[in-house]
Amino acid sequence: MGELLRDDAELILAERRYQAIADILESTLTKGEGKWTYTDMFDHVFLHKALGIPIFLAMLWAVFQFTFSLSEPFMVMIGMIFGWLGGLAEELIANPHLASFVAGGIFDGLGSVLVFVPPIFMLFLALSLLEDSGYMARAAFVMDRIMYKLGLHGRSFIPMMIGFGCNIPAIMATRSIDNEKDRMITILVNPLISCGARLPVYVLIAGAVFGAKYAGTVIFSMYLLGMVLAIVMALVFRKTLFKGKPSPFVLELPAYVVPTAKTTILHMWERGKWFLVRAGTIIFGTVIVIWFLSVHPWAATAGGEMIGNSYIASLGHFLEPIVRPFGWDWMAAVALLFGFLAKEVVVGTYGILLGVEEGAVGASLVSLGLFTPLTGLAFMAFILIYVPCVATIGVVAKETNSYRWAAFVVVYLVALAFIVSGLIIGIGRLLGFS
Amino acid sequence: MITVAIIGNPNVGKTELFNRLTGMKQHVGNWPGVTVEKKTGTFTYRGEEIRVVDLPGTYSLTAQAADELIARNYIVDEKPDVVVDIVDGTNLERNLYLTLLLLELEANVVIALNRWDMVKERGIVIEVDKLSELLGVPVVPTVAPTGEGAEVLKEVVMKAAKEKEVRRKIVMGYGEDVERPIGVVEDAVRKDASLSGRYPPRWLAIKVLERDGQVLKLVEESPHRAEIMAAVK
Numbered sequence: 065m066g067e068l069l070r071d072d073a074e075l076i077l078a079e080r081r082y083q084a085i086a087d088i089l090e091s092t093l094t095k096g097e098g099k100w101t102y103t104d105m106f107d108h109v110f111l112h113k114a115l116g117i118p119i120f121l122a123m124l125w126a127v128f129q130f131t132f133s134l135s136e137p138f139m140v141m142i143g144m145i146f147g148w149l150g151g152l153a154e155e156l157i158a159n160p161h162l163a164s165f166v167a168g169g170i171f172d173g174l175g176s177v178l179v180f181v182p183p184i185f186m187l188f189l190a191l192s193l194l195e196d197s198g199y200m201a202r203a204a205f206v207m208d209r210i211m212y213k214l215g216l217h218g219r220s221f222i223p224m225m226i227g228f229g230c231n232i233p234a235i236m237a238t239r240s241i242d243n244e245k246d247r248m249i250t251i252l253v254n255p256l257i258s259c260g261a262r263l264p265v266y267v268l269i270a271g272a273v274f275g276a277k278y279a280g281t282v283i284f285s286m287y288l289l290g291m292v293l294a295i296v297m298a299l300v301f302r303k304t305l306f307k308g309k310p311s312p313f314v315l316e317l318p319a320y321v322v323p324t325a326k327t328t329i330l331h332m333w334e335r336g337k338w339f340l341v342r343a344g345t346i347i348f349g350t351v352i353v354i355w356f357l358s359v360h361p362w363a364a365t366a367g368g369e370m371i372g373n374s375y376i377a378s379l380g381h382f383l384e385p386i387v388r389p390f391g392w393d394w395m396a397a398v399a400l401l402f403g404f405l406a407k408e409v410v411v412g413t414y415g416i417l418l419g420v421e422e423g424a425v426g427a428s429l430v431s432l433g434l435f436t437p438l439t440g441l442a443f444m445a446f447i448l449i450y451v452p453c454v455a456t457i458g459v460v461a462k463e464t465n466s467y468r469w470a471a472f473v474v475v476y477l478v479a480l481a482f483i484v485s486g487l488i489i490g491i492g493r494l495l496g497f498s
Numbered sequence: 499m500i501t502v503a504i505i506g507n508p509n510v511g512k513t514e515l516f517n518r519l520t521g522m523k524q525h526v527g528n529w530p531g532v533t534v535e536k537k538t539g540t541f542t543y544r545g546e547e548i549r550v551v552d553l554p555g556t557y558s559l560t561a562q563a564a565d566e567l568i569a570r571n572y573i574v575d576e577k578p579d580v581v582v583d584i585v586d587g588t589n590l591e592r593n594l595y596l597t598l599l600l601l602e603l604e605a606n607v608v609i610a611l612n613r614w615d616m617v618k619e620r621g622i623v624i625e626v627d628k629l630s631e632l633l634g635v636p637v638v639p640t641v642a643p644t645g646e647g648a649e650v651l652k653e654v655v656m657k658a659a660k661e662k663e664v665r666r667k668i669v670m671g672y673g674e675d676v677e678r679p680i681g682v683v684e685d686a687v688r689k690d691a692s693l694s695g696r697y698p699p700r701w702l703a704i705k706v707l708e709r710d711g712q713v714l715k716l717v718e719e720s721p722h723r724a725e726i727m728a729a730v731k
Binding site: 073074077078080081082084086088089091092093094095096102201317318319321355470 | 509590591593595598599603613616619620621622623624625628629631632643670672673676704707708709
């Protein structure tokens with residue numbers, strides 16, 4: 065049995081099995097005369113060596129353009145409703161504390177987050193369409209080709225795609241990667257994939273400083289930046305912390321199907337409902353804290369009229385020096401601080417601090433001179449990079465079974481956020497933007 | 499109650515067919531590994547209740563990957579009455595590999611030859627009866643999205659469950675050079691009654707030759723370990 069004593073017995077047996085299959089098929093199978101199915105035709109284009117990646121990027125761009133344009137009228141509508149309700153509350157509620165709570169806390173704060181229900185659901189509708197039709201598996205395939213060349217594991221791309229929705233299930237999905245090193249790298253870089261919760265901030269800032277015409281493209285560039293940074297960081301980790309070669313990866317491509325309305329809508333709802341759940345829990349809670357800090361001391365702020373005298377302003381001014389180099393003010397400092405809990409809070413914070421109608425938050429960001437296109441872009445990049453939310457950090461700790469790795473993720477993300485935003489500001493100023 | 503396990507390569511329409519059989523509602527996605535957790539459902543056929551277990555989608559049954567091990571351990575330990583192997587009719591070369599491994603495990607296999615519509619669309623001709631005869635297992639063409647063939651499949655599964663004890667068992671030969679060591683190890687394995695009672699001896703022998711981690715551990719615990727391992731030394 066000489067030959068079989070070596071380690072390749074497994075290979076020899078596998079070979080013999082394939083030989084047996086070939087023998088069986090020889091007498092039972094006649095292949096078609098190269099007839100092309102729709103799946104073959106689509107794959108010829110979508111998996112094309114040169115065109116595959118540009119097509120994928122074009123698809124993503126279309127997704128964000130679609131998300132932004134289609135949801136805008138609905139956002140204006142919801143904003144108007146909340147604004148009207150807030151005004152009504154101020155008029156009808158006699159107790160000034162309660163009136164401020166309802167108008168400022170609930171309608172301005174939570175309302176400015178709920179305004180983003182339409183874009184979030186539109187994004188998930190578009191992603192569900194891509195996924196249910198079978199295209200997403202192709203995207204994973206074309207990306208795998210470059211990822212593997214870069215020394216990354218192909219299976220890493222699937223958690224990345226899930227991360228566009230939410231980083232938490234994405235990090236949990238890394239369990240399907242059996243190589244421990246590949247898995248750790250994928251977990252560490254996943255927070256850089258821009259999740260749905262960051263979309264409201266992009267929509268708000270990009271819509272305000274770049275206008276409706278370019279907002280979709282700018283938002284797309286944020287998602288692209290996240291992916292590029294994830295790949296770069298993965299490479300860095302591969303070269304430093306987790307040396308070695310990625311294990312090979314097999315991906316089966318399902319046939320294309322026309323997604324049914326029911327499946328797609330159900331899929332969209334399943335992924336979108338977390339936004340509503342978060343809005344009702346962590347976002348609501350945080351926004352109430354921010355509202356409280358913005359109207360107290362009650363006498364000094366004249367019941368929230370003079371926000372400059374509030375606790376939150378003191379906190380903001382204390383933190384302001386850290387963000388001043390980027391051209392951001394104390395409000396941004398506060399928004400980023402509370403944004404640690406959940407990214408949507410950033411939007412809610414501006415809703416409260418500016419105290420204007422939901423639909424007008426973006427406009428006043430510009431009219432008050434809080435953001436220019438350059439500082440706005442840097443702010444979005446910062447939002448993209450620094451820590452997605454506390455829940456994600458919790459999942460990192462759980463999945464790596466180590467608080468140290470969770471702490472490492474926070475530290476490296478915050479450092480990276482400062483570096484990238486600093487570069488944007490620096491390069492922008494060099495080019496003559498302000 | 500009759501227990502039926504469903505297995506197949508990833509993305510062959512396994513989850514869809516599972517839903518067809520059990521009528522259970524769940525999302526059908528395209529990601530590989532959509533069936534990570536163990537899903538079970540039931541259906542009634544001619545007054546008899548049948549339990550269906552959805553196993554992870556795998557290409558192989560080695561001890562190296564967690565999902566493959568889950569599927570393999572389920573078949574070995576729980577001994578389901580029937581294992582429905584869902585095979586992509588447009589890609590038999592790759593899909594039948596798992597089928598051969600299931601036959602090695604002496605599972606009571608029924609093949610669902612899925613994507614039958616695509617097979618026809620592509621002009622592929624498969625001689626179903628002959629394939630069934632060569633593999634020694636029933637083969638039923640199916641189209642998971644439309645449910646075509648699902649009723650026939652239920653009937654064939656029932657029949658296979660009833661005739662479990664009298665079914666034909668086809669043994670695939672590996673060629674003389676490999677069969678000789680298999681035979682030697684198999685003889686040694688058979689001396690351990692408890693081991694060869696729990697697992698098919700020929701399968702154990704093949705796995706010993708393949709240096710399968712889990713099986714080597716089993717052998718380690720056997721009183722006849724020296725003899726079994728001597729056969730491959």
